Amino acid sequence: MKATEAVHRLPGLFALVLGTAVAGYAATFPELEGGYPGPGLFPGLVGVGLAACGLVLLIRPGAPERTDEPVVDAGWIGRARFGAGLLLVLVFPWLRGSLGFFLASSLLALTVARLLGARWTATVLTSALASGAIYLFFTRLLGVPL
Amino acid sequence: MTLLSWQGLLALFLGGLYGAFFGAIPGLTATLAVALFIPIAFFLDPMIALPAIIAISSVAIYAGDVGSTIARIPGTPASAAYVDELYTLARRKSALFGLGLSALGSAVGGVIGTLLLIFFATSIAAVARTFSSFEYFWIAILGLTAGIFASGGRPVKGAVSLLIGLFFSTIGIDPTLGFPRFDFGDSDLLGGLNYIVVMIGLFGFAEVLERLYRPQGPAQVERVSAPARPVYTFFSPPLRFILRERWLVARSSLLGVVVGFLPGAGADIGAWVATSVQKMRTAQDEDDPQRIILAGTSSNNAAVASAWIPALALGLPGDTVTAIVLGVFMMKGITPGPLLFEQNMPLVWTLYATFLVANLLLLPLYGYLTGRLADVVVRAPFNLLLGVIAVLCVVGAFAINNNPFDVWVMAAMGAAAFALRRGGFPLAQVVLGMVLGPILEQNFMVSAIKSRWDLTSFFDRPVALLLMALTVLIVSAGARLTRRRKPE
Numbered sequence: 111m112k113a114t115e116a117v118h119r120l121p122g123l124f125a126l127v128l129g130t131a132v133a134g135y136a137a138t139f140p141e142l143e144g145g146y147p148g149p150g151l152f153p154g155l156v157g158v159g160l161a162a163c164g165l166v167l168l169i170r171p172g173a174p175e176r177t178d179e180p181v182v183d184a185g186w187i188g189r190a191r192f193g194a195g196l197l198l199v200l201v202f203p204w205l206r207g208s209l210g211f212f213l214a215s216s217l218l219a220l221t222v223a224r225l226l227g228a229r230w231t232a233t234v235l236t237s238a239l240a241s242g243a244i245y246l247f248f249t250r251l252l253g254v255p256l
Numbered sequence: 257m258t259l260l261s262w263q264g265l266l267a268l269f270l271g272g273l274y275g276a277f278f279g280a281i282p283g284l285t286a287t288l289a290v291a292l293f294i295p296i297a298f299f300l301d302p303m304i305a306l307p308a309i310i311a312i313s314s315v316a317i318y319a320g321d322v323g324s325t326i327a328r329i330p331g332t333p334a335s336a337a338y339v340d341e342l343y344t345l346a347r348r349k350s351a352l353f354g355l356g357l358s359a360l361g362s363a364v365g366g367v368i369g370t371l372l373l374i375f376f377a378t379s380i381a382a383v384a385r386t387f388s389s390f391e392y393f394w395i396a397i398l399g400l401t402a403g404i405f406a407s408g409g410r411p412v413k414g415a416v417s418l419l420i421g422l423f424f425s426t427i428g429i430d431p432t433l434g435f436p437r438f439d440f441g442d443s444d445l446l447g448g449l450n451y452i453v454v455m456i457g458l459f460g461f462a463e464v465l466e467r468l469y470r471p472q473g474p475a476q477v478e479r480v481s482a483p484a485r486p487v488y489t490f491f492s493p494p495l496r497f498i499l500r501e502r503w504l505v506a507r508s509s510l511l512g513v514v515v516g517f518l519p520g521a522g523a524d525i526g527a528w529v530a531t532s533v534q535k536m537r538t539a540q541d542e543d544d545p546q547r548i549i550l551a552g553t554s555s556n557n558a559a560v561a562s563a564w565i566p567a568l569a570l571g572l573p574g575d576t577v578t579a580i581v582l583g584v585f586m587m588k589g590i591t592p593g594p595l596l597f598e599q600n601m602p603l604v605w606t607l608y609a610t611f612l613v614a615n616l617l618l619l620p621l622y623g624y625l626t627g628r629l630a631d632v633v634v635r636a637p638f639n640l641l642l643g644v645i646a647v648l649c650v651v652g653a654f655a656i657n658n659n660p661f662d663v664w665v666m667a668a669m670g671a672a673a674f675a676l677r678r679g680g681f682p683l684a685q686v687v688l689g690m691v692l693g694p695i696l697e698q699n700f701m702v703s704a705i706k707s708r709w710d711l712t713s714f715f716d717r718p719v720a721l722l723l724m725a726l727t728v729l730i731v732s733a734g735a736r737l738t739r740r741r742k743p744e
Contacts, residue, residue, distance in 0.1 A: 121679030125416045132423055139435060146709055149430035149437055152697040153423065160419045163412050172410060191468040192674075195646070199461070199667040202650050203660030215647045223643030225468055232640060240644040244651055247281075252292070254655045 122167030125160050133157025191225045198222075211256040215241040267304045268610065271311030272618040276626055278312075279319025282329040282456050282652035286316035287576040294580065302588040302603065307610035309584065313577045314366060314614040315622050317523075317560050321358040321553065322626045325351050326633050327645045329460035329652070333451065333691045334527035334559075336684040337406060338552035339459060341545035350483050351630040356494035357546060358553045359623025361505065364498055365554030366615035368509035369516070369561030373568075374608050378597065380517055380565050389702040390714055394723035395515065396696040399525035401727050402532035403688040405734030409680060417681045421689020422696070424449050431698045432705075444661035451690040453653045453662045457669025458683045461649040464642050465674050486631070490624050497543075501550055504534065508551040509558035516559025517566055523559030523575060524691050530555035532730070536737050557619075561611050568592055568604065 136157055139150030147154075198205075198218055205214035219237035224230075248254045271293075278289035289312050297305035320331015325346040330336040346354040372380070404414040427438045428448030439445040483489035498505055508530035515526035534551035563575045571592040573579035585592050590600060597604060633641065653666035673683050707713035715721060 121413070121416075121681065124675075124679065125419075128420070128423075135438065139430075139437065140433070142433070142705075146705075149433050149435040152430075152693075152700070153426040153437060156419050156422045156426065160416060160423070163416045163419065166412050167416070188469045192465055195465055195468040196667060196671055199646065199650060199670075200664060203654075203663055215650070218650065219643035219647045221643075222464060222468065222646045223640050226639035226642060228637060228639040228643070232637070233643065236640045237643060241647060244647060248651065248655060252284075252655075255658065256651065256654070 118171040119168055122164050122169075122171060124164070126164030126168055129157045129160025129162070129164055131157070133161060194225060195222055206256075212241050212245055215244065264304055264307060267300070267308040268311045268613060268618065271308035272315040272614065272622050275312035275315035276319045276322075276622040279316035279331050280322035280626055282323050282327065282331075282460055282648050284652070284655070285331065285452065286313045286320075287580070289313070289316050290577050290580050294584065297584050298587060302584070302590060303606055305584060305588070306581065306603070306607060307613075309577070309581055310607065310610045311614050311618055314362075314557065314560055314611070315618055317557060318359055318362040318553075318619055318623060319626055321355060322630050323460075325354055325358075325630045326641075327460050327648065328463045329456055329645075329649070330684075330687075332556070333455070333524040333687050334552065334556045336455060336459070336687045337528045337531040338549045339684060341548045345545055345549065346630070346634050350489055351634045352483055352486055352489045352627045353493060354549070355623060355627035355630055356490040357497065357549050359619050359627065360491070360494045360498055361550045361553040362557035362623075363615045363619040364505050365509040365512060365556065365558040366561055366619065367612065368506065368554075369513050369558030370608060370611040370615065372510075372513045372558075373561045373565055373611065377565050377569050378594070380513075380562070380569075385570060386719060388717070389699040389706070390717050390720045391723060392695060393699040393703055393714065394720050394727065395525060396692045396699065398723055398727045398730070399515075399528055399688065399692050400696070401730045401734075402525075402529040403685050403692075405730065405737070406528060406532035406535055406685070409682060411734060411738055413679075413681050414685050417676070417683065417685035418689040420676075420681075421686040421691075422693040423689075424454065424686070425690045425693025426697070431694065432701045444659065449665060449690070450656055450662060451687060452656055453666050454669050454690060455687050456649050456652050457666035458673040458686060460645055460652075461666055461670030462673030462677070462683070464646045464649065465670050466677070467638070467642055469674070483631070486628060487624070490627050491620070497546060498550065501547060504547060504551060505554045508534070508555040512555030512558030513562040516555075516562040523556060523563060524688070526559045527552045527556045528688055529730075532734075536733050557615070564607070564611075568596060568607070569594065 133154050134157070136150040136153035139153075140148055141150075142148040198221055202214060202218060205217065209217070216237045219240055220233050223233040223237065228236075245256055248256050274293070275286065275289055278284045279286060290309055293309065293312060297309065300308070317332060317334075320335045321342060323329040323331050324335055324339040324342045328339060328343045330339040335342075342354050342358065345357075400418055403418055404411050406414070425448075428436070428446055430437050436446055511530045511533070512523065512526040515529060516523045530551040531548050534548050560577075563573075563578050564581075567573055567578035567582055569592075571582065573582055582592060590596070590603065649666060649670075650663055653662045654660065656662055676683060676686075703714060704711070715724065
C-alpha cells in the first residue's frame, strides 16, 4: 500500500477506533429494570454507527473530495505556529488569573497577529484597542465578569 | 400605550439595536439577550415589553450571520447550515451583498412566517397538539437525515460528523436514569458540552489554527474592494435575486414555519432541511451558494414567528425565547392559550404588527448597519483580524458559564476541527448532531418505555408515518444526487 493510500484510509480508521471505544464504554452502563436497555443504548448505537461508517471508509476510502482540505505539510514552522496558538489559548485561564484579562487577551491577539506576520505597531494598537473594547463591553454593558 | 406611540417605536428600535449587538458577538445569543431584558420588561407595559422582545429576537437571529460573515462563527445552529457559503461569499463578492441576502431573505421569511401566524395560528397549534414523543422522534430523524445530505460531500462522511455530534450530546447526565456518562469523574464534563462553545471552537478558533498552520492557504482569497454604492449593493442585487428565486424563498419559509413551531429545535431542523433540499436541487452554477444562504436564512426567520404559534395558541413554548416570553405573560397577569384570542385581541394584533414592523423595517435597517460594519471589518488586514477573532473565541466561550473549562473545550474543538477538515468531514453536522441528540434520545426512550419496548408503535401513528415517508424521500433523493455526482 502506498503512503498516500494509507493517508486516505486514516479517517476511516479514526471513525472505527472512536466508534469502538464509545460502544465499548457504553456497554458498561447499567440497564433498566427488567433487562431493558438503559443509558448505554443511545451512545452504544452511536458507537456502532461510527464504527460501521469507519469500516466503510476504511474499505472504500474514495478519492479526496472537493470539500477536503488538501493534505499539505506546512513544515515545522507551520506546526510550531499552530502549537503556539493552541497552547496560548489553553493557558489563557491561568494567564488571565495572573496578568488580568486585558493583558492576557492583548498578549493572545498580539501573538496570533505577529505569528501571522502583522507589523508591530499595528499589532500592538489593534490588540490593546480590541481587548479594551471587549473588556468594557462585557464588564460594563453586560455585567459579565472577565 | 400602543405600538405606534413614541415609547412603542423607541422600544422597537432600541430592542433591535440591542438584538443586533447580541447576535453579532460570538457566544452571545438571542436567548441570552431576551433573558437579560427581563428585569427591564418587568417595569414596562406589556404592549411595549412584548414587542421589544420580538424586535430583540428577530434581529438577534439574523445578526448571528454577522459572526458567520466576519469570523466564520455562526450565531445559531441553524446558521451553521450555511456558514461556509456566507463566509466565502463575503470574501469573494462583498460582506454587504452577503448580509443583504441574509437580512432581506430573513425579512421575507419572517413576513411569510408572520402571515401564517396571523391566519393559521390556531389550526397549526391544533396540529402541534397532536404531536407526541413518536412524532418528535421522527422529526429529529428527519433533521439528521437532511443533515447527512446537506454536506454536499460523501454522505458517509456527513454521517460520521453527525454521529460525532450525537456522541458529544451524550456526555453528561443521561435523560432516562440520570446516570453520568463519559464524565470520567470530572464535574465539568458531568454538565455536558455546551453547543455554543463547540460551535465557536469548530468554526472560529479552527479558522485561527488553520491560518497559523498555513497562512497562505486556499481560503486566503483576495481582499475585495469597498463597494462604490453600499446602499445599492446591500438592497438591490439581493432583492433582485430574492425575486428571481421567489419559489425557493416561499418553499424554505414554509418549511421553516411547518417545522419551526415544534418545541426544542424546530427552527434549526427547518433551516437544515431547507438548505439540504436546496443542495439537492443544485443547479451547478455560481449562484448555488447564494441560493443555499437564502434557503437557510428565510427558513430560519420564518421559524422565529412560527415558534410563537404554540406559545400564543396553547401556552406552550416553541423555543427558549418563547419560554421566557411565557414567563413575561405570567408576570403581567396574561394567560396565553385559546382565551387570549377572545379576551386580549388588541395585544395579539400588537404582536402581529410588531412582527411585520420588525421584519419590514428593523431587519433591513440593522441589516444594513451591521453589513456596513462587517464590510469594513472583513477588509481589515486578515492577520490582525485573526488576532482579535482568537480573543473573541476565548471570551465567547468563557462568558457563557464563566468557566475556564469551556475555554479548553473550545480549544480542543478547534484542534479537532483542524483534523476533521483534513479527513474531509463536514463540521456543521457535528453541531446539528449535538442539538438534535437530546431530542432524539429523550423522545426515543419515552416512546419505547411507554410502549413497553414495542418498537412497532413507532410506525403506528399517521403523522409519524408521514414524517418517516419524508425521511425516506430525502434519503432516496440524496442517494440519487450522490450517484449523479460520482462521474465528475
